Amino acid sequence: MRVELLDYALPEAAIAQRPAERREDARLLVVSAAGVEHRQLPDWVRLVPEGALVVLNDTRVRRARLQARKVTGGQVELLFLAARAVAPGTQVWSVIGHANRPLRAGTQLELGTARMTVLERAPGPEFSVEVRGVEDTDAFIEQHGQLPLPPYIRRGADADDAERYQTVFAEQLGSAAAPTAGLHLTEPLLEELRQRGVRVARVTLHVGAGTFLPVRAADLDEHPMHAESYQVSEALAAEVRAARRRGAPVVAVGTTVVRALESAHDAALSGHVLPGSGQTRLLIQPGYAFQVVDALLTNFHAPRSTLLALVSAFIGLGRCAAAYRAALEAGYRFLSYGDAMWLPLRLGRGLAADLPAAESAGQG
Secondary structure, X not given: OEHHHHOOOOOHHHEOOOOOOOHHHOEEEEEEOOXXXXXXXXXXXXXXXXXXXXXXXXXXXXXXXXXXXXXXXXXXXXXXXEEEEEEOOEEEEEEEEEEOOOOXXXXXXXXXXXXXXXXXXXOOOEEEEEEEOOOOHHHHHHHXXXXXXXXXXXXXXXXXXXXXXXXXXXXXXXEOOOOHHHHHOOHHHHHHXXXXXOEEEEXXXXXXXXXXXXXXXXXXXXXXXXXXXXXXXXXXXXXXXXHHHOOOOEEEEOHHHHHHHHHOEOOOOOOOEOOEEEEEOOOOOOOOOOOOOOEEEEEOOOOOOHHHHHHHHHHOHHHHHHHHHHHHHOOOOEOOOOOEEEEOOOHHHHOOOOOOHHHHOOOO
């Protein structure tokens, strides 16, 4: 599809620079066949159907932004994404790097006890570095790094971000960005869900470079999606099976959960998922047939982004554009620290075509 259909004017003032005072203070735009309704985030708990399965992403954000130096002099900012061990004391990491001059293969970098060598470069800002002189790279990154707030947050991370840019259920260290829809939830809200008979389960998808990189192609089919690792447990697969048996919907908290569940769907049994781990490059755009997810809680996403394409696939280009216009007119806060949108049961499966796609061109 043409990326221009995902464009809209996002004022700088609408981009949340800090979280709400409390997680649950976010506003909630409820999208339905009749239009939109303005609610508050705690209302979502009572909007989720009783007996539903709510799935959370339990990834934890690394302190993945590190400031290194070239051995020859000069600062280099590195965003560490994912690693593979190659020998004791040596790892190769995929990173995004920024320096005054292009980093060429063979460039030597240093930070503390670590010595790094730039390896092959891919097109764009991502490349590989070999890391030596560090026994525990995860601990090293946590010691020397900062939380990688998105570039549209025009400030450095501070002590408040150490708590608020993690979900309350974050456990599995490995993300370069937060699964932001989950930032609104608290343990009391999750317990209220459980008290209403809603099942709560977890999946892991480590958010990678794709969150930071805009779509530059004119056609979304030409956009290279970056790989992200995910893991679906036996327990989650069993929860999905049980939800199907009782006729209950599967609710995704965030687009990362959607991508993980849809990537793991069982091709032999519609609506189910297969346990296991893997890498996904799944790009969901209008025309995609959802296999697992029935409803979605999500934040408001940037123009011309793959995240906005996913939401448009779920509810239709026209309805998505109308919802974003309504949110901007009502003063909602956008992007990672912003407000939320609830796309309820089956909306994306039977009603997506009732607003013409052409209405969304050039709008949000």
